[in-house]
Amino acid sequence: MHLPVKVELIGQEVAIIWDDGVESYFNFEQLRAASPSAANKGEGDIFGNQYGGDGPKIFSGVTVVGWDRIGNYALRFEFSDGHRTGLYSFDYLRKLAGQA
Secondary structure, eight states: OOOEEEEEEETTEEEEEETTSOEEEEEHHHHHHTOOSHHHHOEEOTTSOEEOOOOSOOOTTOOEEEEEEETTTEEEEEETTSOOOOEEEHHHHHHHTTOO
């Protein structure tokens, strides 16, 4: 697993520099739509049934207003629409960027 060395807001993107030198860039709206939170994706039970979740939406104009590092495995972004419950694991972020 690669760890972020630096996280910055650049224009309308979140930029992450990883410990292997790779750089990832995420558009705010796409990052919000990809939130792995239960509110966004729903939750599954042991039988594979999916419950809840708003599903994919368009988050036009939503921005990232802050973030927190969660231990050594994830980032939690705070968005201008008040959403802040999704934990983006470092592996998940690399997959989103096509750099897994």
